[in-house]
Amino acid sequence: MNKSMANMTSVMSALHVPHLTPLETTPRHFRHRQTPTGIRTIDTWIPGPGDRALFASIHLPSDAAVRGAVVICPPLAKEHISAYRGLRQLAQELAEHGFLALRFDYAGQGDSSGCQDDPLAVAQWQASVAAAVAYARRAGIESIAVTGLRAGALIAAAAVDTLGDLRAMVLWDPVISGRSYVRELTSLYRVSVDDDPHHDDCTSIVGGVLDSAAVKDLSGLDLSTFDPGSSTKVLAAIRPEFAASPRTVRMLERSGAERMFVERQNQFVSPSSFVLSVPTHDIKRISSWVSRQFGEDKTFVDPEITSAAHVSTTDDGEEIWETLERRSTGSLFAISTASRTTTSHAATAVFHSTANEHRIGPARLWVESARTLAAHGIRSVRFDRMGTGDSGTVLTDENTPIVSPEARRNVLDLIDTLDVPPSRRMHIGMCSGAWMGAYVASQRGARSVVLLNIVNWSINNRRPPVKKAHVDAMESDVANRIFVVARTIRNAGRRAQRYVPYPVWLGLGFLGLVNAPESMLRTLTRRGTQTAVSLAPEDEAWFEANRGRQGVTRLSSSKNPPHVLFSGSGDHNLFHRSSRERVGRLIVASALDAFGDRRRAVSKHDKEGIGA
Template sequence: MLVDRTDPAAVTTLSAQPVLLGDLFGWFTPGSSGRGVLLCGTFGIEQLNAYRAWGRLAARIAGAGCPTLRFDYAGEGDSGEHAGPDRVTEALAAIDRGIRFLRAEAGAEEIVLVGLRLGATLAARAAEAGGVDRLVLLAPFVSGQAYLREMTLQARLIDRLPDGTPLPQEPGALSLGGFQLDPATIAALGALDLATTARAPAPEILLLGPKTAALADRYRTLGAAVTTGAFPELAPLVSDPLFAPYPERTFEAVCAFAAAGAAPSPAPCRRPAPAGTLAGTGWRESVQAFGSGLVGVLCRPETRQPGTPTVIVVNSGLNARSGYGRQTTALARRLAATGIASLRFDPRGIGDSADRDDDRSPFYAPDAVTDVRAALDHLAEVQDGPVVILGTCSGAYLAFNALCADERLRAAVLVNLYCFDLKPGTDIETMVRDTFRHGQGYLARARQRGSWQRILSGEIRLAQVAGAIRRDGSALLGRCIARLSRLVLVGESTGRRVARLRRRGARIAMVYSADDPGLATLRAHLGASTRVGRRLGYPVALLDGADHNLSRPADHDRLLTIVQEVAHDAARADRAGAAPARLRAVPAREPNGLLLRPSETLP
């Protein structure tokens, strides 16, 4: 059961309780009025970026007295899988289900819909059926075609291979940030157009964002009272996964509009039954609350066996526990189908967990190791068997340091690790932005004819290029300094920490996209000789053709193979009381093969 704070002045995301709407996962927060508010998020990477702010908005509205529900669409977050004719039809049905939940389970007599981006478009279309009293549209797309045009452009800019070229798209589909729209969904989006509506979706509408004048005029013509305004924080909210500020001004206006004039409920707000177990083929999931306000999802095999290995998955960046492109949720369920349990959870300051005490960013926070320890303490109460930890990028940094700090962890799978340690006072934002400019920046793109044409035409300023090259040079210099520092700094070097891990029987499987910037760190600290595999316990796996976030399904399969091997090795070692066997490499010619440095495979 989640922690419940009954003081309205102290409402946080922890005041919510998890609920299930069929196979949809959601969070419900009670309120004192009879006006229920349903938050309709957008799709894919935009919603992942906005996830924590969206939860804080729900808590804020509930704190103003309105019972509030937010949920994950099918195929996103912690909900069940997409199984309908298309995701538009499913999403409209989910919004209708949420409205019925607020009326039947929470006793709401009035309904407010709050939609973000594509979620705003869908909320407006769902409200046309009637029964919605107020409607908040945050930067809606007037048509599904407009949404598709913008997402297609973003896909070309965001999803790139190490050589700077865009990730290939499947015919008829659209992939962006690891999330994919299938052909049926694209067709359904193409038919979505708010400009053709024949009735106002609600009597009162708050419409915030750019290019909304025509839609506002349309709704006014149909008899609605429409208030318009700007949404200055829109771009960072939906596009910056690491450093976006909370949209205080806009969300204050949303909360005021949603709660304005709401009358107190004559009866106490009913609390629906908390979420039970969400199940699918081979897996069963339940929400876990533990430690100091930590929230996670435990995914178990359908049939539990004694000694089942468990994988703790820590967040990459500030992504919520479902992961980039929802990879973590998908991986957890695939692991469960092979007999491996997992706990995906949000450290403090991420996703649905509590804020950090120091109010600092949790990104590359060394003290997040205490949250991993709390997860291990919790697993000791609900699970048996060995525990392995998995992390990508900044999550790999946390996973490595947790492995060093807690002997209950038997092994770690570290994906695209950039650094083993950080110097105190490191400017994280500068480090991250400079690192990935180097990996996919101007120097890497300069070989492409189109980049030079843009420079010559003035579209890219030479000062921009010079600045990027200077930053790339600084990043390279920083790696050289890091290599030297392991020889002169007082304290235990990375090599010695790894050796200590091996002596206690723990091992590390490191996975890299070919040409990932983190490979320089690996070579600087552990060398590039035949000894690397021996020092880690597993060979270093290089995934040819993979991007930094492992966005492609083929790369998901490769990672699944590695995690399965490490987890089963840990279970075998646990039963035998010996060190785990080495990871078996799949020949590179096979579809799911691991491209390994031959010199680094273990004898």
């Protein structure tokens, strides 16, 4: 028995099923959401290893009569964020075939409780799979399949001996060697982010951080030795280019897996830009294969639903709870975080995610920041705008705009559902999420905003820019030629902008015709909103090119000047661990400055910049 399995056994022995008493009783009809296809989606917490609450989503036919259950095991870190909507579509497809499909986050990952840098993380992930399967069985379902994507396939296979009898198992674009996967993760971090300057027992990866003990345990997993037993049918949905790999061949032979080729996986799980796509065709093929492994007999199920759970405890014993919600006319999915003693009228921080990220933010920063703020008596709401995460139905071959008119309407509706006045609200966001936070503050007011690595400085410019990534995704020569011409004209305009008198430049910014930082900052200042801006080097260069420093200097003598902080290092996406740590301190400092003890708010070190 290797160390990972020993850790797994010790965790499983501690696995129990506590009753998670809801912090607020939520009517069942509020928690259930029916899609146009007649599929119900239910947001819930399920009991995980030890006392950890795992976030989960259940998809099932509207009559609750099912042929079986399929537990879906997600990838890790950045791949989980990229593949999130695709896994939702898989769950929708399985429910259409008559299954209860269960998606969940591993302990310490996503929205689940626990720490991502837990030394026993790998054992906790395996125990989470077992907990999800056990939850499906308690709902009255005997016939169960497990589907794992990327590292999810490796983790599920490693936990197979603890899962009981399985009807089927799908290994979707599986990670076969844990050791090779770790090398891939760490190399990708060095190439796309930077070297990790930390000298501790943790390893940075794109989208997260792992303890060195967890890295060792993950390296010890090997799917090529996987033996599911003769009663479990296995499908290996693999990329054609990996078919001849010796480890892949060995995995196929040992597991007796049926082989299916899948396409477009890079654009799905590891896109080179913020533009990603959902491979609907392959998802339908996988769900059809699973369906063929089950009979037609149905069982009525009534899964245990818990809308609120204890997710962490402060050093002084204060319990932090999170409540699953649906807010606004768009039924946006949201999670509210607060201490057990915090009221619904407490000061509230709203987190806005960027691009195709869902509510956990960059590398789980929003989750960790929300739980930290709760320890200071500040409630947080993090949510999915329409077309991301768990808001809205996943469309065929979906690709969602970053800032659509619908998203703006939905977020304004969401803010209107909060039972706190503008003076008790703050908004936190990165890139397009920062723009959305500034937009909401300009429309509804706010005590404070924290704008991280923002690039669109015009509140009135409500049409998202077309990037090269969008054009590449179109795969059209005509679109590419049009883009080249438009980019040439744009670049010429940028070269000429330095000759435009600043008052004219600012006026054009207010009209939304140019990217003048002062136009946004002055709007927020006039509304009495405390504004903190943090910029990575590439965003600082954009800020400077658009005369941002001149604008901040002009605002420095105002009653409520903005604080613009230049990090001097790090990356735009906040994948760099030092960047996230710096930003995490800024978030807490800004919240305390707005709502709490000013003496504990912003340190001299964190206020270095301009306008401070």
